[in-house]
Amino acid sequence: MTNLPPPSAKKLGLVIDLDTCVGCQACVTACKGWNDQGYGAPLSDQNPYGAAPSGTFLNRVHSYEVTPDEGAPQIINFPRSCLHCDNAPCVTVCPTGASYKRAEDGIVLVNESACIGCGLCAWACPYGARELDPAAGVMKKCTLCIDRIYNDTLPEEDRQPACVRTCPTGARHFGDLGNPESAVSQLVAQRGGYDLMPDMGTRPTNKYLPPRPKDARATASPLAPLLDLQATGFAGWLDRLLEKF
């Protein structure tokens, strides 16, 4: 059903820390690995060992050079996956009802057995979060690892999205952003987490944490005090004595 459900109290999603992300692409690999064998059609690769390989991924990490108005340029690594929007345009455009948003936790999913592969949902998403799998002919997108987070057969510490579990720097956090008391909501409040492309009116669940302000670089050399050394005591006497010659 492509009518969006009324906003759910529970809003599961990710919080991505742009200060901590080192751009190692581990989440990209973990996501591809997990989603190759779990939910729905595997993420296919085309011509993987040929001259022009390509493939379907649910998560991509860009790197940008950001030059602030003041201070030195910085490299910011920027992971990009589905934001599980509250006002998801990808859902309402779908003609078949394959795209839907779960009323109970807000996760946006594709029912692959109903998808005709028209691609309209990918056009409607501002974030490039949906990729049509050329082998299966159905739309693929981040499932928030629904087959991990509710999976009782996994040890408790593994009931997290693969990308969150694998991130070596802890730059990805998973939790309930609908609950203001949750760890992720607290983190967003403390660090000033924000929405991507607020102008698109999608009201994303996922939030991004901005890079922390860097310490201002000292203008004078840290060695400056050494240049103006005043010798005291015996060294001072020696200094004055030697000046006389």
Next chain:
Amino acid sequence: MHPAPSVILFTCLSGAGFGLLFWLDAGLARPEGAAALAHFTLAYGLATAGLFASTFHLGNPQRALRAFSQWRTSWLSREGWASVAALAASAPVALSASFGPADQSFAGGPLGLAAALLTALTLLSTAMIYAQLKTIPRWHHWTTPLSFLTFAVTGGAILAGAGLIAALFCLALGVVMTLTFWQGDRRFAASGSNLNLATGLKGQIRPFAPAHTAQNYILTEMIHQVGRKHAQKLRLIALALASLAPAALLLALPTGPISILPAFACHLAGTLIQRWLFFAEAEHVVRHYYGPN
């Protein structure tokens, strides 16, 4: 956006087919007997050929019937319903005009007008599939439905043998095309969307390392670049073929197949070029993530 040939063919052929159906249902053109049958057959042929072509770009066309289910929210689904309803409602009109006595034809009567309204709704739904997308500023504008409707009604007028009126529609189409090209070029900048809003980062942002070194769906589908450098020339060719040449042919030659056939051939060629540009020139906001070029 990637200009998929199946979608271009679909919008052009179905547009002309439903446009012709509109003229016939509404009784704006009143062929009788065998001529009516030929006209309705042509309209049905074009409309269904287009609908059929549109399934070619689907990943799983065997499930196409499911696309009727979500008419409450989806323009693509509404287009499906509207097209079936328009084709069904036009059938009695076609039969009465082709085989009944001339004064008993449903064309132009309540049933004909209802069928004409449904064809107009079909054309509008097709346009709204594109115009609804906020992510593609060039399309997200009232000129998109205006342009689709004018193209269809003009094509229909030429095929219906509307003579001078068809020529006037061709000229009006030229104005609409020019307006659409002109304002379309301003939409992406006017949308205010940029890489700062896309990433939430402040300052000057330059792509440093790409997210992937290979091609992917997002790049081939939404960041299509090929042919943009010839866009200005193609626009002039489209304008000449879709609008000016058919208007001149219709005015210069006597009404009848001798003017209709070359005028429609010209018009269709221009429509195909315009529709190719419609996709190829459209920029999706996701391109910000991939940098200025």
